[in-house]
Amino acid sequence: MKFERYGIGIAKGMAVTFKHLFRPPITVQYPEEKLLVSRRIRGNELVWYPDKCTGCATCAKSCPQGNIEIVTHIGDENSYVVDKFEVDTGRCMFCGLCVESCPYEALAMGVGYERAQHRRGQLVLSKEELQLSEARRPSGYARPKIEPTLPRQTLLVDWDKGREEGGQKLSLVSLTKKRGRGV
Amino acid sequence: MTLLDQFRLWLASIWPEWAAYVTPAIVGIVVVLAFVLTMVIVFIYFERRLLGRFQIRLGPNRLGPEGIFQPIATALKVLLKEDIVPAKADKVVHWLAPVIVFVPILLIFAVVPLHEGAIFADLNVGIVYVVAISSLSAVGIYSAGWASSNKYALIAALRTVAQMVSYELPVVLSILGVVLMVGSLSMNEIVDSQSIPFILLQPLGFIIFFLGTVAEMNRCPFDLLEADSEIVAGYHTEYSGMKFAMFYLGEYGHALAYSSIIATLFLGGWQGPLLPPIIWFLIKVVAVFFVIVWMRSTLPRLRVDQLMAFAWKALLPMAVINLFIVAVEVLWLPEALPWIMVVVNFAFAGVLILLWSKLFVPGGGRVEV
Numbered sequence: 001m002k003f004e005r006y007g008i009g010i011a012k013g014m015a016v017t018f019k020h021l022f023r024p025p026i027t028v029q030y031p032e033e034k035l036l037v038s039r040r041i042r043g044n045e046l047v048w049y050p051d052k053c054t055g056c057a058t059c060a061k062s063c064p065q066g067n068i069e070i071v072t073h074i075g076d077e078n079s080y081v082v083d084k085f086e087v088d089t090g091r092c093m094f095c096g097l098c099v100e101s102c103p104y105e106a107l108a109m110g111v112g113y114e115r116a117q118h119r120r121g122q123l124v125l126s127k128e129e130l131q132l133s134e135a136r137r138p139s140g141y142a143r144p145k146i147e148p149t150l151p152r153q154t155l156l157v158d159w160d161k162g163r164e165e166g167g168q169k170l171s172l173v174s175l176t177k178k179r180g181r182g183v
Numbered sequence: 184m185t186l187l188d189q190f191r192l193w194l195a196s197i198w199p200e201w202a203a204y205v206t207p208a209i210v211g212i213v214v215v216l217a218f219v220l221t222m223v224i225v226f227i228y229f230e231r232r233l234l235g236r237f238q239i240r241l242g243p244n245r246l247g248p249e250g251i252f253q254p255i256a257t258a259l260k261v262l263l264k265e266d267i268v269p270a271k272a273d274k275v276v277h278w279l280a281p282v283i284v285f286v287p288i289l290l291i292f293a294v295v296p297l298h299e300g301a302i303f304a305d306l307n308v309g310i311v312y313v314v315a316i317s318s319l320s321a322v323g324i325y326s327a328g329w330a331s332s333n334k335y336a337l338i339a340a341l342r343t344v345a346q347m348v349s350y351e352l353p354v355v356l357s358i359l360g361v362v363l364m365v366g367s368l369s370m371n372e373i374v375d376s377q378s379i380p381f382i383l384l385q386p387l388g389f390i391i392f393f394l395g396t397v398a399e400m401n402r403c404p405f406d407l408l409e410a411d412s413e414i415v416a417g418y419h420t421e422y423s424g425m426k427f428a429m430f431y432l433g434e435y436g437h438a439l440a441y442s443s444i445i446a447t448l449f450l451g452g453w454q455g456p457l458l459p460p461i462i463w464f465l466i467k468v469v470a471v472f473f474v475i476v477w478m479r480s481t482l483p484r485l486r487v488d489q490l491m492a493f494a495w496k497a498l499l500p501m502a503v504i505n506l507f508i509v510a511v512e513v514l515w516l517p518e519a520l521p522w523i524m525v526v527v528n529f530a531f532a533g534v535l536i537l538l539w540s541k542l543f544v545p546g547g548g549r550v551e552v
Contacts, residue, residue: 010481010482013481013482014477014478014481016481017237017477017480017481018477020236020237020238020239021236021237023239024239025235025236025239025240025241026239026240027239027240027241029241029244
């Protein structure tokens with residue numbers, strides 16, 4: 001006598017959902033809690049190092065959109081001095097070709113992703129804005145030296161625990177103790 | 184003698200007769216209305232948070248501590264929305280339908296006892312009144328679907344009529360079982376006679392009544408008439424603004440009304456030890472609503488043919504047999520030994536459910552139309 005057809009299936013399903021009540025919520029409360037992105041993210045930002053840049057404009061040539069505008073003059077030591085390094089990130093599709101093509105590693109993708117602006121013009125970044133700062137940190141994309149210095153990505157689901165037990169068991173990583181609070 | 188009657192007698196000694204007659208009625212209406220609207224808002228919040236937790240989410244938690252003001256914000260948003268009436272709609276019926284849905288739900292609370300004597304109208308036909316009034320909202324839903332002149336709304340309206348009419352029968356038959364045991368139709372006496380809650384005395388009747396009412400209040404898994412994956416939003420596809428808010432309130436009001444009636448009929452109403460009766464009543468109502476939300480978060484929606492088959496082939500015969508068993512027990516079992524009845528009825532419920540799940544699998548688990 002199989003009990004699957006005697007309402008046992010419904011009872012099992014109800015038990016499954018009841019267990020969910022006691023699991024930590026998977027929701028990331030975004031402005032308060034932020035996940036760390038992948039260390040090699042080809043993300044939403046560019047970081048430019050003025051001391052490494054020789055003004056060769058390889059990045060500008062490799063850009064499919066022609067977003068990077070470089071103006072240079074020849075300085076004292078017979079080298080280029082960059083007067084203007086401007087990236088229109090509003091038209092940038094973050095293909096990463098400029099970063100890959102840079103011979104001097106003077107350009108890197110950034111780990112940031114919060115770059116919404118109120119005006120289109122604010123998306124055109126000058127060379128001062130593109131430089132390394134507290135808010136603008138490089139990612140490990142095409143820059144293997146940077147990668148180990150970055151913190152590991154936070155995952156919502158911890159697969160490792162389950163693998164030790166030999167199965168694909170999901171367990172949620174609780175991000176912080178503080179949960180379910182309003183702003 | 185209800186509390187309102189006592190109030191009326193006391194007023195009659197100091198006020199003129201007409202004022203003493205009108206004032207308690209107004210007070211009662213205000214209290215019932217306040218209770219219903221507050222509880223509906225609590226239910227909306229409760230369901231959204233609970234559904235969130237069932238789905239490992241948090242639910243609304245932004246506005247106010249733990250998001251308790253979210254239903255108020257939702258209500259304000261809905262009220263401020265533009266009220267759109269389709270060009271080809273039947274304007275009068277379209278306007279009237281939300282009222283027809285909402286008002287009967289308020290009327291149900293006239294006979295729900297919240298406390299000893301705290302009942303708006305102690306009708307001697309209380310439960311019949313509930314059955315009669317609660318089926319009225321089907322008219323509202325039908326006219327909403329018809330007046331919208333929208334094919335999805337009309338499909339939903341026709342489904343409603345089929346569903347409401349079908350599930351009314353097992354619900355009424357399982358109520359009859361309770362009425363047979365009590366020997367009265369009055370809600371007050373039904374509560375008074377439950378020294379053992381009827382959920383123990385009539386487990387099968389409770390299950391039938393519960394499923395039937397969940398189907399009547401159109402909640403998952405019986406929410407065919409607003410099946411959003413099939414027919415946009417069902418009967419309220421063409422509604423917005425205040426009218427939509429009425430439907431929304433009506434939906435939760437329905438849940439509240441039926442939770443209260445289940446609590447009254449089967450869980451012993453306001454009776455309970457230690458805590459004050461109103462708290463016991465609210466605990467039972469919320470517990471019933473919790474199970475409804477639990478079902479909603481778990482069970483997938485039934486197909487139309489499955490829905491009708493479930494009502495006519497499963498619930499209705501089981502309700503008839505349950506009524507028969509209860510009648511025999513009331514007639515022949517000694518009243519002094521209610522626990523025998525509990526055991527016998529649990530056995531019967533188990534046997535009948537097993538039997539029906541055996542019978543109710545036409546086509547090897549595939550229901551054939």
